[in-house]
Each structure stands twice: as C-alpha cells, then as structure tokens.
Amino acid sequence: MAAGHDTDSSPAVRLLLRSLRRGRVGHAYLFSGDSMTELEELARALTKALNCTSAQPGSDDALGSCGHCPNCRRIDRFNHPDILWVRPESKLRSITIDQIRDVMHAVNLKPTDAAWKAAILVAAERMNVQAANAFLKTLEEPPPRSLLVLLSTDPQRLLETIRSRCLRLTVGSEVTHVTDAADGEWLTRFSSVVATPQKSLLSRYLLLDGLLKRLAEIRASVERELSAKSPLETHDEVEPSLREKWEDELTAAIEAEYRKRRSDLLNALHWWLRDVWIARNTDAPGISQLPELADNAAKLADRLTPPQALENLKVIERTRRMLETNVQEALAIEVGLLKLNL
Ligand SMILES: [Zn+2]
Structure with a gap:
C-alpha cells in the first residue's frame, strides 16, 4: 500500500495505527466500508504491520511496514502461510461451515513464519448460519497471537452477536461514539x-x-x-x-x-x-x-x-x-x- 492512500486519513485507521504503535491489538476486528478493495488493503496493511521484520514507523506504509521483507511480500501476494483468506465460494456464493472449520483449525496451529496468525474473512456477511455459529465459538475463545478480521460492505447482515464481539472500524467515516x-x-x-x-x-x-x-x-x-x-x-x-x-x-x-x-x-x-x-x-x-x-x-x-x-x-x-x-x-x-x- 503506497503512502498517501485514502485510508490514511480515516479516523478509524489513525486509531488503529496508534493502538498498533502502543503494541495493543484486539483479537477480532470488523472492517466495514463501501469498497471491498479498500477493506482488503487495510487488512493486508494490518497483517503486514504485525508481521513485518523490518518495520519502521513512518516508512513506506501508513501502518509502518516495509513492504519489502519476505513477510510483507508474501502477504501482498496472498501466499503467506500464516495469513489465511476466506472468500465466498460454492454456487450460492456463501462462506460455508467447512471453510470456517478449516481456517479455524489452521489459525489454532502455531505460526510458521509470522508473529501473528490471521484469518481474514472477505464479505463476512456471506457466512451461512452454520458457518456463523461455528465462527462465533472461535470468537468466544480466540487462539493466542491470532487475529480475526472480518471485512464487510454490508455489516448489518452479520449476526448481532458477531458484530458485537468485534472491534469495529468503519473506513471512510467517523468512529463509533455516543452521540447524545x-x-x-x-x-x-x-x-x-x-x-x-x-x-x-x-x-x-x-x-x-x-x-x-x-x-x-x-x-x-x-x-x-x-x-x-x-x-x-x-x-x-x-x-x-x-x-x-x-x-x-x-x-x-x-x-x-x-x-x-x-x-x-x-x-x-x-x-x-x-x-x-x-x-x-x-x-x-x-x-x-x-x-x-x-x-x-x-x-x-x-x-x-x-x-x-x-x-x-x-x-x-x-x-x-x-x-x-x-x-x-x-x-x-x-x-x-x-x-x-x-
Ligand atoms: Zn516488511
């Protein structure tokens, strides 16, 4: 992700960046926004920042990863063994319970090369009911040093119980606050x-x-x-x-x-x-x-x-x-x- 990317200016991303710099990472995030491409970029930036071997604050990337080390390069090419992407499959374009079980099994294994394992669910609202329930169990007992990232352009369709257990970042608009x-x-x-x-x-x-x-x-x-x-x-x-x-x-x-x-x-x-x-x-x-x-x-x-x-x-x-x-x-x-x- 190049410097000056749109997401840099989002208050949600600034908040995330500040937390990362203090070494504070929650285990489950829900990134929502209008553009799935942008959400995927943010998920890549986050997993790179956590796993980069020569990260420098203020370097290439808004979140401080180098973009050149083996971890960064493999994450950019979607072929890092510890960064798992789940996308809707099957004729129904849904995320199935088998996909969730496979990825959660993988997340529970020790990382190969990364400091943090991550599972990124693209279009998470497409989990069917069984998949969502299986996922909910993982959310309740997250494996250590793991990160679950849900990406959704339609977060209202996610189960309330899932939404409420994730740290929510809305890309392109204000962070959550009490309005009254x-x-x-x-x-x-x-x-x-x-x-x-x-x-x-x-x-x-x-x-x-x-x-x-x-x-x-x-x-x-x-x-x-x-x-x-x-x-x-x-x-x-x-x-x-x-x-x-x-x-x-x-x-x-x-x-x-x-x-x-x-x-x-x-x-x-x-x-x-x-x-x-x-x-x-x-x-x-x-x-x-x-x-x-x-x-x-x-x-x-x-x-x-x-x-x-x-x-x-x-x-x-x-x-x-x-x-x-x-x-x-x-x-x-x-x-x-x-x-x-x-
Ligand atoms: Zn790097």
Missing part, C-alpha cells in the same frame, strides 16, 4: 460507580434507578419534541375523527422514536461492556470504543473472569431482545441489570 451528550453523562456516571468495588444490593438498585431515570428523561424529551411538531399543536378546531388519527400517529411516532433512543442508550452500555470484555480477554486491551471510559473498563475487567465479562454482553443482548417483545420495560431492565457481573 446526556447518554454520555449517564454512562460516565454508571461506569465510575461500577469501577469502585461495591457488592451491595442497594448500590445495584441505585444503578437501576439511574438507568430508569435516564429512560424517563428520554421519553419526556421525545414527547416534547414530537408533540411540538404534531398538527395537533396548530389546529384547534378539527373533526374528532381527524384529531383521533393525529393522536394515534403521534403516539406511534413517539413510541418508535423512544425505542430508537432507548436502543442507542443500551448500545452505549454495550460498547462499554465490550471494552471490559476485550480488556479482560486479551493480553493487550486493543482499541477501546470509548477511550474516555477505558480506565473504568479496566477496573471492572480486573474483577471479572473472561466468562463473566462475556456473559455481560449476552445479558445486554438478551435484554434488548426482550424489549423488542411486549414485555414490561422496567421489569426487563431490572432483570438485565441485576444479572450483570459488576
């Missing part, structure tokens, strides 16, 4: 309470109380914003049937928007708990999705076992699924929060 300032403040308070060891049920209920209060604020502000835009606001004298229709529309719009913002809030919590899981699960903490809360994440990670940290992600996923059904919200949130390992 009040959500960010809530998460900061939540994570700092959790960072201090506390085992009492009371403190757990205080966390629950804080979350329910934040949800109530969100609902109130959605109601305010959407009511102000409703025609009910400007038309006093209308037919009862039309009034009723507008009222129904407003109620539905409020509910839909509220659910979306509730989901954003739970996403933010999910990102932070994923940082905890990654900090617990790898020798190196990798890229933090929420760098400003990384210290709090590290403190919680110190108290948890890897399965406990993983269970937290599952708890949030289950809670979100429950909330999509018609279960009572406060109950679903309470059950979820009390089950978290904090």
Whole structure:
C-alpha cells in the first residue's frame, strides 16, 4: 500500500495505527466500508504491520511496514502461510461451515513464519448460519497471537452477536461514539460507580434507578419534541375523527422514536461492556470504543473472569431482545441489570 492512500486519513485507521504503535491489538476486528478493495488493503496493511521484520514507523506504509521483507511480500501476494483468506465460494456464493472449520483449525496451529496468525474473512456477511455459529465459538475463545478480521460492505447482515464481539472500524467515516451528550453523562456516571468495588444490593438498585431515570428523561424529551411538531399543536378546531388519527400517529411516532433512543442508550452500555470484555480477554486491551471510559473498563475487567465479562454482553443482548417483545420495560431492565457481573 503506497503512502498517501485514502485510508490514511480515516479516523478509524489513525486509531488503529496508534493502538498498533502502543503494541495493543484486539483479537477480532470488523472492517466495514463501501469498497471491498479498500477493506482488503487495510487488512493486508494490518497483517503486514504485525508481521513485518523490518518495520519502521513512518516508512513506506501508513501502518509502518516495509513492504519489502519476505513477510510483507508474501502477504501482498496472498501466499503467506500464516495469513489465511476466506472468500465466498460454492454456487450460492456463501462462506460455508467447512471453510470456517478449516481456517479455524489452521489459525489454532502455531505460526510458521509470522508473529501473528490471521484469518481474514472477505464479505463476512456471506457466512451461512452454520458457518456463523461455528465462527462465533472461535470468537468466544480466540487462539493466542491470532487475529480475526472480518471485512464487510454490508455489516448489518452479520449476526448481532458477531458484530458485537468485534472491534469495529468503519473506513471512510467517523468512529463509533455516543452521540447524545446526556447518554454520555449517564454512562460516565454508571461506569465510575461500577469501577469502585461495591457488592451491595442497594448500590445495584441505585444503578437501576439511574438507568430508569435516564429512560424517563428520554421519553419526556421525545414527547416534547414530537408533540411540538404534531398538527395537533396548530389546529384547534378539527373533526374528532381527524384529531383521533393525529393522536394515534403521534403516539406511534413517539413510541418508535423512544425505542430508537432507548436502543442507542443500551448500545452505549454495550460498547462499554465490550471494552471490559476485550480488556479482560486479551493480553493487550486493543482499541477501546470509548477511550474516555477505558480506565473504568479496566477496573471492572480486573474483577471479572473472561466468562463473566462475556456473559455481560449476552445479558445486554438478551435484554434488548426482550424489549423488542411486549414485555414490561422496567421489569426487563431490572432483570438485565441485576444479572450483570459488576
Ligand atoms: Zn516488511
């Protein structure tokens, strides 16, 4: 990859570069973007940077690999024995369970010439269900010194459980962040309470109380914003049937928007708990999705076992699924929060 490549300017790539220079590498990445060629180049650049034998920061390549040593050259030609590429095959153009099993077997073997083994899944969303489930198992117990890289131009089609266990880099746009300032403040308070060891049920209920209060604020502000835009606001004298229709529309719009913002809030919590899981699960903490809360994440990670940290992600996923059904919200949130390992 030549200097000055487009991906150089992406904030995601700069973040990746910074992490690499500090020797922090997470074990599973999801690179998404519009161009598969660009994503493949980024995966090659990453695996070269990790395996280059004469890497120099600021050299040829944006990520600091030389481009000339045997490792770099073989990675560029797609024939490095430790850098495994998986592409959709078969008539259905899908990635099959056999392909996943083969590559995971290979990833589990000691590297031949490289410091890091890597499996790169091109068009990862084309894994069929069995393949995705087999892959998920590997994600839960990653082999040491291995790197799994998923490339996708359509990441929404990946299983949520897979997406949530990868460090996500979106090429060509902003990195993940909490968009709502009040959500960010809530998460900061939540994570700092959790960072201090506390085992009492009371403190757990205080966390629950804080979350329910934040949800109530969100609902109130959605109601305010959407009511102000409703025609009910400007038309006093209308037919009862039309009034009723507008009222129904407003109620539905409020509910839909509220659910979306509730989901954003739970996403933010999910990102932070994923940082905890990654900090617990790898020798190196990798890229933090929420760098400003990384210290709090590290403190919680110190108290948890890897399965406990993983269970937290599952708890949030289950809670979100429950909330999509018609279960009572406060109950679903309470059950979820009390089950978290904090
Ligand atoms: Zn090199």
